[in-house]
Amino acid sequence: MTDPVVAKRPAGSGNPGAARGVRAAQHPSEAPIPPTPEAVEKTPHVRPGDRIFRGLATGSGVFIVVLIGAIGLFLLLQAIPSLGLDQVNFLLSHEWNTTDPNNLRFGILDLLQVTVFSSAFALLIAMPISLGIALFLTQYAPRRLARPFAYIVDLLAAVPSIVYGLWGIFVLAPLLVPFQSWLNSALGFIPIFGTGNVKIEFGGTIFTAGIVLAVMILPIITAVSREVFERTPTMHVEGAIALGATKWEVIRTTVLPFGKAGYVSASMLGLGRALGETIALTIILNYTNTAFGWSLFDGGSTFASRIALAAAEFNDPRSAGAYIAAGLVLFVLTFVVNAAARSIVAGHKEYE
């Protein structure tokens, strides 16, 4: 994303002093003053300050790359011993029992399903709303108010997730209980509205969690989509207006086709955030040992919430390793989703 700007800049390519020196040495005839022997000698010389500074900057860049590698590596190293002790299939078992380190039984199937299901539900709610907000902020809001309005939406991201969690379980959940019961009784024949493995009356269902998650990922999807929509070429918009299109038709024929890839990418970033959300889900979701049944009124745990619940009792490295293994799977999952989101945008040069 940064490349074109940097490429245009002479400063971006190494030490300018050195570069000029080299050129002067190779084509002495071009220089207005013939280079003194001193200048020719100085050609390969780089100031120590420059060398140190360049080293620090490059080193920091390398550090980031190493860091990501280290995250994967350390999690893997700590997970392997416990995976070896696992008495059940790690990928295909619903069981999760790590209380006895000598008889570890942990499988991630339930965690994976709950994580993906609740995030997908959140995304389903958040995607249309954030599309609307992004369009509102770029196309509909009065010019002078667009900026403060955007700030308000960004404020949603500033609220800590634990506050969302508390609000979700203590304020929102009780209000949603009647609605959930009604959905369950009226549409219970459809599997996802079927009776779940926790009591709806407690409020801690995936339905509640998904709504709170949706609120939390709204600002991310909105911010990225907004940036892309703002870049719609003015020519396209004016062309559509000149052809007599209504405002909606202008958006449908210019803004949406131009911004579609960016919007999809933004949604995937939101998905990545939802997959890894920890404390809000730990607070809201009702813990249960019953297997997940693909209902919105199920409880259960996501990867992150299961780890958070057990975090205080990482006493035995073998049990801790089981949770680290779950963390590794979550890391890989978010890595793939985020990388996919970035590669979608990277394929569209017009967004830069």
Next chain:
Amino acid sequence: MSTGLADPSRLATPPTFQSVSTGRKIKNGLATVLVWLAFAVAVVPLVWVLYTVVARGFPSIVDADWWQKSLSGLLGRQQGGGAYHAIVGTLLQGLVCGVISVPIGIFVGIYLVEYGGRSKLARTTTFMVDILTGVPSIVAALFIYALWVTTLGFSRSGFAVALALVLLMIPVIIRTTEEMLKIVPDELREASYALGIPKWKTIMKIVIPTALSGILTGIMLALARVMGETAPVLVLVGYAAYINFNLFDGPMASLPLLMNVERNNPTQAGYDRLWGAAITLVLIITLFNLLATVVSRWLAPKTK
């Protein structure tokens, strides 16, 4: 239309510009309504959450003890005490995290804009920063646990939390620094080089000061973000009801951790502490956000 006025007989032919059909008008109106509605839907939870926090937490924080005392020696149901221990913990962990992340983040930003160019390393770094942005806080916490506690053998502590927060703060600082350095005009750099000033000095004395207000704003916002993180404190430090200034030893409270402990306390005292801590955390975050705005106004390069 004007030709129609000149020659009345032409009115018989349909006008060149037809009015927008009802169907299109309805669609357009519907889209407008939906888009406004979407924005309203986003504002509702924000106002609702903030109202909840203020209404439930305000009674706790008007007590002077709240800001000066810990909960040391108090039972769960006993009223009184304060959140001083948690406030101290949150600020200390945030401060140490900032001290570590700021130099690294700024240097990576400098590398990407001033040195990296289109090189393979620069592109890899950009990609990795994107990935780091998306690393869930619980994974960052587990990584520090695997590195700091299991591998290196240190105990859980406030410092370990700060290290995990570093992972979450660095990408934010890198992004802001990068954005800010990119908008520094090249003319400034070239003028500096023309005067024979070395590149590193140009960056330190010309480029960074020009971008400083933006970078500081980013740092403030990043700090505000990491101080509200709960996952790292759950994994990496125990809760202490007393005041602990030592980042390297012993359990240490912080506002998210205090909230996580008190949310299981069903008494009135627990309720007061829970929402008191919530409003305190929101206040601190608001303060840092305001500070960010002030800093950016105050230090912005004077353009005339």
